[in-house]
Amino acid sequence: MAMDLLTPADGLEPSAPSERSRAFKRFWRHPMGKIGVIGLLFIILFSFVGPLIYRVSPDATNLLYLLTPPSVKFPLGTDELGRNYLARVMVGGQLSLIVGFASAFATMLIGIAYGLISGYAGGYVDVVMMRIVDIMLTIPGLFILLLLDAMFSPSAFVLVFIIAFTSWFGVSRLVRSEVLSIKQRDYVEAARAFGASSWHIMTRELLPNVMGTVMVASTFQVAGAIITIATLSFLGLGLPPPTPNWGELLNASMSYMYQDAWWMIYPPGICLLITMLSFNFISEALQGVLDSRR
Amino acid sequence: MSVVEPVRDLGDVLLSVKNLKKYFPITGGIMSRVVGNVRAVDGVSFDIARGETLGLVGESGCGKTTTGRAVLRLIEPTAGRVEFEGKNIMEFSPKAMRAVRRQMQIIFQDPFGSLNPRMSVGQIIQEPLVIHGVGNRTQREARVKELLDVVGLASYHVQRFPHEFSGGQRQRVGIARALALNPKLIVADEPVSALDVSIQSQILNLLEDLQKEFDLTYLFIAHGLNVIRHISDRVGVMYLGVMVELGSAAEIYQKPLHPYTEALFSAIPVPNPELKRSRIVLQGDLPSPVHPPSGCRFHTRCPIAQDRCRREVPVWKESFPGHFVACHFR
Numbered sequence: 001m002a003m004d005l006l007t008p009a010d011g012l013e014p015s016a017p018s019e020r021s022r023a024f025k026r027f028w029r030h031p032m033g034k035i036g037v038i039g040l041l042f043i044i045l046f047s048f049v050g051p052l053i054y055r056v057s058p059d060a061t062n063l064l065y066l067l068t069p070p071s072v073k074f075p076l077g078t079d080e081l082g083r084n085y086l087a088r089v090m091v092g093g094q095l096s097l098i099v100g101f102a103s104a105f106a107t108m109l110i111g112i113a114y115g116l117i118s119g120y121a122g123g124y125v126d127v128v129m130m131r132i133v134d135i136m137l138t139i140p141g142l143f144i145l146l147l148l149d150a151m152f153s154p155s156a157f158v159l160v161f162i163i164a165f166t167s168w169f170g171v172s173r174l175v176r177s178e179v180l181s182i183k184q185r186d187y188v189e190a191a192r193a194f195g196a197s198s199w200h201i202m203t204r205e206l207l208p209n210v211m212g213t214v215m216v217a218s219t220f221q222v223a224g225a226i227i228t229i230a231t232l233s234f235l236g237l238g239l240p241p242p243t244p245n246w247g248e249l250l251n252a253s254m255s256y257m258y259q260d261a262w263w264m265i266y267p268p269g270i271c272l273l274i275t276m277l278s279f280n281f282i283s284e285a286l287q288g289v290l291d292s293r294r
Numbered sequence: 295m296s297v298v299e300p301v302r303d304l305g306d307v308l309l310s311v312k313n314l315k316k317y318f319p320i321t322g323g324i325m326s327r328v329v330g331n332v333r334a335v336d337g338v339s340f341d342i343a344r345g346e347t348l349g350l351v352g353e354s355g356c357g358k359t360t361t362g363r364a365v366l367r368l369i370e371p372t373a374g375r376v377e378f379e380g381k382n383i384m385e386f387s388p389k390a391m392r393a394v395r396r397q398m399q400i401i402f403q404d405p406f407g408s409l410n411p412r413m414s415v416g417q418i419i420q421e422p423l424v425i426h427g428v429g430n431r432t433q434r435e436a437r438v439k440e441l442l443d444v445v446g447l448a449s450y451h452v453q454r455f456p457h458e459f460s461g462g463q464r465q466r467v468g469i470a471r472a473l474a475l476n477p478k479l480i481v482a483d484e485p486v487s488a489l490d491v492s493i494q495s496q497i498l499n500l501l502e503d504l505q506k507e508f509d510l511t512y513l514f515i516a517h518g519l520n521v522i523r524h525i526s527d528r529v530g531v532m533y534l535g536v537m538v539e540l541g542s543a544a545e546i547y548q549k550p551l552h553p554y555t556e557a558l559f560s561a562i563p564v565p566n567p568e569l570k571r572s573r574i575v576l577q578g579d580l581p582s583p584v585h586p587p588s589g590c591r592f593h594t595r596c597p598i599a600q601d602r603c604r605r606e607v608p609v610w611k612e613s614f615p616g617h618f619v620a621c622h623f624r
Contacts, residue, residue, distance in 0.1 A: 186408035189368055190471065193400045194422040195392035204421075208412035 026289045033285025039278030043271065047093025058087040059242050067256060070263050077263040080256060089267045092244040097275075099156050099163075099239075100226035106164035107225070108218045111171025112210070116202050118172065119179030130176065133169045141166050145228065149237045156239055159232075163225050171217055178210040212290035219283035223276050230272060246272050306344040307380075308511045309365070309479055314338045314374035316357070316364050320584065333583050334360040335371075336535035339610075344478070347505065347512040349526030349543065351519060351558070355580060357535040358515045362481045365513065366398055367391065378479070396426060399472040403484035405464035409456040415442075415467050416452035422474040441470040444507075445500060462493035469500065473508065481513045486521060494518075498525055519562050523547055531555045534591045535583055537610075541617035551619040554592050590622070598623060 027033045051058075061081045070077045076086040118129040136144075148162045182188065188205050196205075233239060233247030246268040253264035315338075317331035335357040342348045350358045364371040367383065375382050383394055402408035409418055419438045423429060429437065439449045445466040456464055465485060472480055482501065486494040502525065504510060516522050522529055522543070529546045531539040531554065539552040550556045557574040576595045581587050587594050593603035600622075608620045 186402040186404055187410040189363075190400065190402065190408055190468075191421065191425070192368055193366060193395060193398075194425045194475070195395035196421075196425045200425060204413075205410055209410070211412075 023289055027285055030285035030288055032281040033289070036278045036281030036285060039274050040282065043093060043275050043278065044097065046271070047090055047097055050090040051087065051094075054087060054090065056084045056087040058083060058091045058244060060084070067259065067261055067264075069261075076267055077261075079252065079264060085263065085267065088244045088249060089246070089271060092246045092249050092268060093271060095156060095239060095243055095245040096226050096229055096247070096272075099159055099229050099245075100222050103160040103163035103167075103225040103228075104218055104221035106160055107168045107221050108171060108214060110164060111168035111217075112175050112207070112214060114168065115172035115175025116179055116206060116210075119176035120183060120198065120202050120206060122180075126176070130173070133172055137169050142231070145232060146235075146237065149232060159229065159239060163228050167221065167224060167228070171214075171221065174213060174217055175210055178213050179206050182206055182209050212286075216283050216286050216290065219279050219286065223279035226272070226275055307341045308344040308346075308378070309342040309513070310375075310377040311341070311361075311365060312339050312375040312377070314361065314364055314376065315372045316360050316369060317372045330584050333535050333586060335364060336583075336586070337374075338532070338535075338537050340530055340537065340540060342479070342511055342513060344511055345505070345509055346527045347514050347525055349522035349529040350513065350515045350532060351517060351522050351529060352532035353517065353558075353580060355534075355583070356532040357583075358517075358532050359483055361532070362400070362483050362513060362515045366395075366400055366481055368400070396422075396475045397477050398479040398481070399475070399477040401465075401468055401472050401480060401482045401485045403487050405461045405468060405488060406456075408468050409464055411456055413455075414452065415447075415454050415456070415459075418456070418467060419470045419474055422471060426475060428475070437474065438470075441473055444473065444504070445470045460493075461489050462496060465489060465493075465497055466500070469497075469504070473504065476508070477510070479511045479513065481515070483515050484517070485514075487516065487518065494521065501525065519559060531558065534581060534586055536591060536620070538592065538621070539617075539619045541614070541619075545614070545617055551613055551617065551624040552592075552621050553596050553598055553624075557597075590620075 028037075061083055062078065063081075066078065067080055068074060068078045074084055074086070076084075076089060079085055079088065114129065114133075118126045121129075144166045145162060148165065149159075152158045152162065183201075183206060188201060191201050191205050229239075229245060230247030230250065233245055234251045236251060239245055239248070249268040250265065250272075253261065253268070256264055314335055315333075316335040317333050319328040320330040320332060321327060322329040338357070338361055340348065350361065352358050360369060363369040364374075365376055367376070371384065374384070376384055378394060378398065381394075383391065386394060409415075413421070416435070416438050419441055420434050423434045423437060428434065435452075438452060442449055442451060447463065447466055447470070451459075451463075456467070459467065469485075485501070486497050489497060498521065501512070505512060512525070514522065514525055526543045528541065529543050530537050531546070531552065533554050539546060539550065539555045541551075546555065547559060550559050553574075554576075557576050560572065560574045574597065576597075578595050581591070581594055587604075589605050590596070590599070590603040590608050593599040596603065602622055606622065608622050610618055610620045613619050613624060
């Protein structure tokens with residue numbers, strides 16, 4: 001049509017770089033994003049590829065070497081049963097990370113669904129659903145965790161659900177508040193004007209627009225879940241032996257702190273620290289990248 | 295204001311709105327009791343003929359936007375009838391409503407808020423087709439290209455995201471989306487108010503061209519008086535939730551009957567510094583729609599108000615053929 005004189009089809013080339021690749025580039029340029037990704041990659045390689053290269057059983061006891069400091073034979077020393085501590089720290093990361101990611105995923109799933117429905121439905125449904133969350137939030141999470149942990153025998157699988165069950169409240173609130181603001185936008189109204197179903201509006205209009213917030217929150221969730229597992233294991237309630245995890249290693253090393261077994265407390269502690277910092281840096285960078293587009 | 299249907303023969307009436315009301319409850323206190331109502335729209339009636347453009351004007355808060363949304367049942371009206379092709383859509387089941395929504399669409403004011411930032415232009419324009427299960431993927435994509443062409447965008451814009459466009463281009467995308475299902479009625483809710491003046495005329499011309507091409511009927515809501523004059527066949531003037539005057543655009547702009555319309559139109563700048571013109575400046579503010587004034591709602595600001603205006607609600611009458619007004623003295 002000839003009316004397009006003042007808004008010429010702008011001079012951009014037809015194939016501008018996609019939204020996603022540019023967001024990724026901006027994320028990578030963010031110093032914290034880079035450090036976070038490198039840190040996380042290091043931890044993942046250390047825990048999952050490490051044991052493939054350093055082929056030493058984490059469970060084999062050696063009574064001749066009890067609580068020995070780091071040496072050539074045992075790079076991180078041995079524990080109270082003479083087990084190779086490096087192998088144990090490596091394998092310990094596996095469970096922490098897998099359970100951490102899995103429970104964060106489950107947490108997000110519950111939280112997003114709950115928040116989406118609550119915010120979209122509004123009215124009495126919203127009031128009731130949010131009061132339930134308020135009530136749950138008044139109970140300290142650790143008590144619920146300990147209770148559930150005592151009720152169900154804590155296999156890794158059960159632990160994922162226990163953690164998810166106790167940590168979705170915050171996510172659902174966050175999602176709900178985003179939904180409340182997004183559902184007022186004209187494009188949601190437009191979808192209603194076409195006769196879109198509630199399902200369509202929730203999944204196609206609302207969900208993609210809360211994903212930015214959700215992604216930032218989910219990085220915190222993974223970090224939080226890993227800490228929760230460590231806390232439970234530290235209290236002796238986490239996952240059953242023999243498979244170690246960082247929290248349990250920390251717990252065990254406490255007993256030998258006064259015997260100068262410093263090599264036992266630092267490695268799992270530092271691993272946890274790197275993991276936490278990496279996730280926090282990543283979420284910080286994500287926030288920066290996603291905000292600038294708004 | 296009493297309900298009198300416009301009696302002039304409009305020909306083929308597409309949309310007929312009768313005594314439409316929308317009250318927004320005000321809740322207060324700890325138990326959230328309803329303590330009052332904002333009477334955003336308080337008994338509005340009008341007809342729109344097929345292929346016609348009815349402009350709705352009025353100052354901010356007069357209820358014109360609410361009227362537009364209530365007509366589409368995007369806001370559920372409190373009372374009244376909305377007849378689309380002779381059927382009262384207020385009584386429609388959700389399923390029937392869904393079907394009739396194909397026939398009636400809306401264009402929004404804010405071209406930045408009306409497009410989902412997470413969807414490409416192709417997905418946005420396709421959305422109504424997907425919702426109604428029209429065509430297969432290839433057919434839908436072909437339709438998108440066709441629509442882009444119709445609204446003056448290039449087909450390679452399909453993969454772009456809304457934030458890559460200017461305001462005018464976004465508004466074109468919004469128009470293409472509204473056209474996707476071949477609607478009969480389009481409610482244009484201030485479609486050019488957020489745009490530059492130069493872009494405004496382009497969009498208005500586009501809307502006019504599309505009207506001719508696709509035999510569209512517009513309910514055109516705007517506060518820009520020149521915009522309304524340019525595009526409307528007939529104009530309805532709203533004040534505080536009611537319609538005070540309705541007539542053909544030419545007539546209403548040349549000899550407005552209602553004192554409010556007079557005052558409103560005297561505010562249009564005339565591009566001639568020599569011309570002496572009498573500007574009618576209204577005193578006071580728009581009264582609250584929670585407690586609208588008794589009698590004629592305009593009496594608090596009306597230059598010719600008398601005692602009668604405070605007591606009696608003026609009758610909606612046809613002062614000249616096809617020219618309706620709600621005033622005791624006109």
